[in-house]
Structure formats: C-alpha cells, structure tokens
Amino acid sequence: MTTPLPAAAEYVVVGGGTAGNVVAARLAESGREVLVLEAGPDFGPRGDAAWPADLVDATRLGRSHDWGYDSGDTYPWKVGFERARAIGGSSDMNGCTQTWGHRRDYDAWAEAGLTGWAADDLRPLFEEGARRMRVRRYLASELTPWQHAWYDAAPAVGMPRVATLNDLDENAGFAPEDVNIEDGVRVNTAFAYLDPARALPNLTIVGEALVDRVVVEGGRATGVVVVHRGQTRTVRAGTVVLAGGAYNSPTVLLRSGIGPAAQLAPLGIPIVQHLPGVGENLHDQPFLLMNWEGSARMTAEMDAARAAGWAPDEQAMGKAASSLESEAFDLHFLPYSPTHRGERTRWSIGTSALLPRSRGFVRLRSTDPEAKPIIDHRFLTDPEGADVRMLVDGVGILRELAASPDLAPLVGRELHPGPDTFTREALAAHLYANPDNYWHPVGTCRMGLADDPLAVVDARGRVHGIDGLRVADCAIMPRVPRATTAMPAVVVGENIARMLIEDAA
Ligand SMILES: Cc1cc2nc3c(=O)[nH]c(=O)nc-3n(C[C@H](O)[C@H](O)[C@H](O)COP(=O)(O)OP(=O)(O)OC[C@H]3O[C@@H](n4cnc5c(N)ncnc54)[C@H](O)[C@@H]3O)c2cc1C
Structure with missing residues (x-):
C-alpha cells in the first residue's frame, strides 16, 4: 500500500x-x-x-520479514x-x-503502585483481546500424535490434564492450547x-x-x-x-x-x-529445546496426521513449578513437531524458565536508525544461579516424563542435550554454554x-x-x-x- x-x-x-x-x-x-x-x-x-x-x-513460524537482530558476539554462538x-x-x-500467565504476575505490578494493572483489572481486557483475535481452544481430539503423547503422559509426573492454560488462578497442568488461528490463518x-x-x-x-x-x-x-x-x-x-x-x-x-x-x-x-x-531491565525467559530419536510408531502416526491435513508445530503446553517456586508455576513445556518441513525429523519439546532473575540491556551502536542495536540478554547471569536451576529442574521433569512407561517407547533415546548431561552439573554447564531465548523480551x-x-x-x-x-x-x-x-x-x-x-x- x-x-x-x-x-x-x-x-x-x-x-x-x-x-x-x-x-x-x-x-x-x-x-x-x-x-x-x-x-x-x-x-x-x-x-x-x-x-x-x-x-x-x-x-x-513466519520468517520472511525479520529485523535480523541477534546476540552478535555477546554469546559463544549466535542466538x-x-x-x-x-x-x-x-x-x-x-x-x-x-x-x-498467573494472577500473581499482574497483582505484583499493582502492588508496586501501578494502578490499573491488577489481574482483575486486566481480565476483561484478556477476554476482549481473545475475542478480537479469534482465539479458540484445540480439542484434545485435534492434537497430533506427538502433542497427544505428552498431554496423555503428563499426569505421570504430577501435571494433571487441565481444561485450559488460561485460568489465572490455576497452577500446574497440561492442556491443549488456545490459539489465534482461523481457517489456517x-x-x-x-x-x-x-x-x-x-x-x-x-x-x-x-x-x-x-x-x-x-x-x-x-x-x-x-x-x-x-x-x-x-x-x-x-x-x-x-x-x-x-x-x-x-x-x-x-x-x-x-x-x-x-x-x-x-x-x-x-x-x-x-x-x-x-x-x-x-534500555535496561531487558529480560526474556531462557529456553532449552530437547530432542529425542523418535520411534517407527510415532513416525508412522505423524506421517498419517500430516497426510490428513492439519499438523501445526505447536498445539499443547504444560506448566509446572521448579524447586524455587512455591506460589504458582515457573516452567513451561512445549512439544514442538516441525514434521511439515520434510527435513530430518526432530522430535522435540522445549522447556522455559518463566520468571528469570537475570537482566540485560539494549544499547545504541550508532545514531543511524537502521543500525542494529547491541542486544545483550545476559541470560543465566543472576548471581544465585536461580535461572539455571529452574531450567535444570524443567529438564529433569521432562526426562522423568519421557521415561514413563507410556511415553518411553514412543520418544526413543534422548539426543539433545543427551547422555553427557545427565548430572545436574553437566547439564548446567551445557546450559551456560548454549543460552537460548523463548522470544519474549x-x-x-x-x-x-x-x-x-x-x-x-x-x-x-x-x-x-x-x-x-x-x-x-x-x-x-x-x-x-x-x-x-x-x-x-x-x-x-x-x-x-x-x-x-x-x-x-
Ligand atoms: C518467532 C516468534 C514466535 C513467537 N511465538 C509466540 C507464541 O506462540 N505465543 C506468544 O504468546 N508469543 C509469541 N511470541 C512473542 C510475541 O509475538 C511478542 O511478545 C509480541 O508480539 C510483541 O509485541 P510488541 O507489540 O511488543 O512488539 P511487536 O509486535 O514486535 O511490534 C513492534 C512493531 O514496531 C515496528 N517498529 C519497530 N521500530 C520501529 C521504528 N523505529 N519505526 C517504525 N516502526 C517500528 C516493528 O516493525 C513492529 O511492527 C513469539 C515471537 C517470535 C518472534
């Protein structure tokens, strides 16, 4: 236009x-x-x-119109x-x-003196936003086999299957997602x-x-x-x-x-x-994408789901508390199945630490408005190591889930981060060396x-x-x-x- x-x-x-x-x-x-x-x-x-x-x-995920920002040389590899x-x-x-999110998130803003931002102030806006964005909830019967497998197994590690992720008062649970998708758009x-x-x-x-x-x-x-x-x-x-x-x-x-x-x-x-x-106080939720080998049965079931039509990457999600959290939840689990790409199939699920303590910054490199800024998230740098502990706990829950009798034969061997990271220390070292983001700065x-x-x-x-x-x-x-x-x-x-x-x- x-x-x-x-x-x-x-x-x-x-x-x-x-x-x-x-x-x-x-x-x-x-x-x-x-x-x-x-x-x-x-x-x-x-x-x-x-x-x-x-x-x-x-x-x-869309790719074509990206600003092209990355971590530059602030990490061991480019994020x-x-x-x-x-x-x-x-x-x-x-x-x-x-x-x-959870009631505590917004009530804490209001308790800090930010009038108009308590959960009860915002609830009608969430409802209106969901209406305008044509948000609908997947039925369990619509989940692809990969998504369904994790959703089915979740109670084995104390995550009940719940109706929705968006009850501001609910804690742990696994549910089909709410999505803003209409006719595939x-x-x-x-x-x-x-x-x-x-x-x-x-x-x-x-x-x-x-x-x-x-x-x-x-x-x-x-x-x-x-x-x-x-x-x-x-x-x-x-x-x-x-x-x-x-x-x-x-x-x-x-x-x-x-x-x-x-x-x-x-x-x-x-x-x-x-x-x-x-530019200060930059934070996002650190993330780890885990991969498994998969199984002949899961491959056949996903191929059939794909052939039948609708097989999006993201459909279900879990919430749980790490050992640091007592009032609600601070972990997400996100089964992710990019089978439509036709490339080597990765059987993945991500975990993210939702309440990071680490803080980074955005700064100008030059006065040119097209110049990319310096973006340093300083992931996992909080002095107490709380962020890494949250993620290590998240990986532990996923490993326990993957080893449950129903899921183990479907997911196969863990490939990433893999057997070299089975101690907490080795896993923490892997996380420090491979910081990743959840796209929520x-x-x-x-x-x-x-x-x-x-x-x-x-x-x-x-x-x-x-x-x-x-x-x-x-x-x-x-x-x-x-x-x-x-x-x-x-x-x-x-x-x-x-x-x-x-x-x-
Ligand atoms: C790949 C990816 C996957 C994600 N997945 C999810 C998900 O599944 N669920 C979820 O809840 N969240 C997800 N998120 C996060 C979510 O989309 C963002 O948090 C949210 O969209 C940010 O909204 P915003 O209005 O703050 O910024 P934006 O939506 O990024 O809007 C900023 C706008 O400002 C424009 N702009 C910037 N600078 C200028 C300038 N100088 N002059 C003029 N225009 C300018 C930009 O081009 C852009 O249009 C994802 C994000 C990404 C990138």
Whole structure:
C-alpha cells in the first residue's frame, strides 16, 4: 500500500505491531485522528494478495520479514532475536499460542503502585483481546500424535490434564492450547484490530516509515522524524505513542536524547531527559529445546496426521513449578513437531524458565536508525544461579516424563542435550554454554513510580519528564508474566488505549 505521509496527526503511533495496532484501532474507533508509522510494509487487509504466505500460514513460524537482530558476539554462538518488521509486528510470525500467565504476575505490578494493572483489572481486557483475535481452544481430539503423547503422559509426573492454560488462578497442568488461528490463518493484530477500522477517515496507516526519533520542544513531544521511502521528514503530533517493541522502543527514545546521559554523550546525542532505565531491565525467559530419536510408531502416526491435513508445530503446553517456586508455576513445556518441513525429523519439546532473575540491556551502536542495536540478554547471569536451576529442574521433569512407561517407547533415546548431561552439573554447564531465548523480551522501558530511578514510564505509559509521549508495548512490563507474551502485549495495548481515551475526555 502506498499511502502518502501526512504532515501532522493528533496521535502518531510508532510501530504497527502487536500492541501498536490495538492502540491505533481503539483510538480511531473512539473518534481520534490516528497515524500509524510502521517501519515494514503494510500489506493491506486480510486476504490481500500482498501478504506473504509464511506470515499467514499458522502451521509454522513466519520468517520472511525479520529485523535480523541477534546476540552478535555477546554469546559463544549466535542466538537469533527474531522480531517481525511489517504491519502486524511479531504477531505476524509467532507460534499462535495464547497464554495469559498467573494472577500473581499482574497483582505484583499493582502492588508496586501501578494502578490499573491488577489481574482483575486486566481480565476483561484478556477476554476482549481473545475475542478480537479469534482465539479458540484445540480439542484434545485435534492434537497430533506427538502433542497427544505428552498431554496423555503428563499426569505421570504430577501435571494433571487441565481444561485450559488460561485460568489465572490455576497452577500446574497440561492442556491443549488456545490459539489465534482461523481457517489456517494466523490472525495477527493487523487483521483483528486494524481491518475493522481501516475504512475510518481518521485512521491513516503508512508502511515503510522508519521512525528515527521523537522531537521534543519545551519538555513536550511535538512530532517524530521519520525516514519514509528514502526521504527524512518530520511529522507533527499531538501525542506520540511508541510501540516499537522491547528492542526498538528504547532505541527510539535513546536516539531522541531520552535515556542514560552517560550513554548518549559519547554518541553525540544531545540530552533531552536523563532516564537511566531506558534500555535496561531487558529480560526474556531462557529456553532449552530437547530432542529425542523418535520411534517407527510415532513416525508412522505423524506421517498419517500430516497426510490428513492439519499438523501445526505447536498445539499443547504444560506448566509446572521448579524447586524455587512455591506460589504458582515457573516452567513451561512445549512439544514442538516441525514434521511439515520434510527435513530430518526432530522430535522435540522445549522447556522455559518463566520468571528469570537475570537482566540485560539494549544499547545504541550508532545514531543511524537502521543500525542494529547491541542486544545483550545476559541470560543465566543472576548471581544465585536461580535461572539455571529452574531450567535444570524443567529438564529433569521432562526426562522423568519421557521415561514413563507410556511415553518411553514412543520418544526413543534422548539426543539433545543427551547422555553427557545427565548430572545436574553437566547439564548446567551445557546450559551456560548454549543460552537460548523463548522470544519474549520485555522490560526495557519499564513502568514504575516517579521516585523509582529506573522507571521509564508511569502506570499510564507516560514517559517520565516528557509530556505527550507514551510507550505501549512489551517494553513497559516491569517483569515478564508467566506467559508467552503475545496476548499480554495485546492487553498492554488495550489498557494504554483505554487510559489515552480517558485522559483525552
Ligand atoms: C518467532 C516468534 C514466535 C513467537 N511465538 C509466540 C507464541 O506462540 N505465543 C506468544 O504468546 N508469543 C509469541 N511470541 C512473542 C510475541 O509475538 C511478542 O511478545 C509480541 O508480539 C510483541 O509485541 P510488541 O507489540 O511488543 O512488539 P511487536 O509486535 O514486535 O511490534 C513492534 C512493531 O514496531 C515496528 N517498529 C519497530 N521500530 C520501529 C521504528 N523505529 N519505526 C517504525 N516502526 C517500528 C516493528 O516493525 C513492529 O511492527 C513469539 C515471537 C517470535 C518472534
């Protein structure tokens, strides 16, 4: 779509991604004038031939429109930090698993003084987000044999089969997933939120529009500098809402002179507001993908499921508590069966430590808005070693499950991380040498009260010290919920939109 770039808008939403589209649609539906500036292309509404097949096909992860971020030389091997650069954002390429987390996650935000973020405040937004995203729950009878095998065996290690992963008060359990899939299509937030609003005259969506920085005059955001089809322009704005995601919202702030003064000065960026928390507190849930050899029976059953049609990679999930967790759960188990690729079959299940203690950072390499930032997650660096212990416990539960009488003949021998890692020490050493992520980065513009030196925004998403500037995406989460973060991102969008509309009234 080649929409011309307007000179001004009442609200400029930077990033037409998962949360940004929710904010934009809600504001436009309430009668406000909204401009969405998305760095990647706008492929138009659902069904438009411009949409790349891999972004729409819900059986596998999308790949084609990635920002290309990775760990650089901060790890022993390169870890990809995938993020979609296209209208819809990372909701274009994700696994379509929709989880909410646990009541404690959000109540803890509210207990820290963040009014409006308690679980009971957010529950209606989760319900509304699920409705808009056309979320449905797989029936157990729809699970592929690989997914079914783990789901069936889960009670052997104390994980009951439960109806849903999304009961905010429930702890351990294994359940068929809730997914935002309709007729095989990944229902991204461009389809769910923007499409019903696209016809509104007060909503403009401009793709290929990379926002360099926010213009701040007299302590107030008055616009953005944007690179659009090779030309640098300034668009004036009543309010700027950053929704570039956990890696990019902080980089826009830093290029705007809003961040730690000591980092900005060497780059020659004039300091507009010293906010030491910008780019800090980066965290994601460390992850390990385990592989087994499989069995002739499982191969035959999966081949038959594939031949029958629908065999997506992700369908069921387990939750359990490690030895560190007493109030709810802190582990996910995710059977993953990429059999559709036709390559060497990997019989996999991942485990992730959902409440990591380690914290990293995002920093600018240069002032060029196309330059990749330095992203150092500092996975598994917490001094107590809690994160690695959580993962080691997760692997232990999966090994016990894989050895259960029903599952053992189906999964065969463990190949990865394999028999060399059967002691806790050897497994921990393997994890330290092979850090991996669960694709859920958060926290780099975290919410907090004004007296919190590392807070970047307040409970209404307002950047401390700057008027007319908000952040609304995963970056504002002070701590990652015990969840995959797609639906929590939608809920952040819903909640900040609700507050923007209230504040404009
Ligand atoms: C491969 C993968 C699989 C995943 N699987 C799951 C899953 O199964 N379930 C789940 O719950 N979660 C999953 N996630 C995580 C989930 O998708 C993300 O947490 C969520 O989509 C992030 O939303 P966001 O709004 O914070 O950022 P995004 O959705 O990434 O949106 C940011 C948007 O801003 C744009 N942007 C950035 N910088 C600029 C700029 N300077 N100017 C203009 N535009 C800009 C980007 O192009 C993008 O469109 C997965 C993520 C990935 C990458």
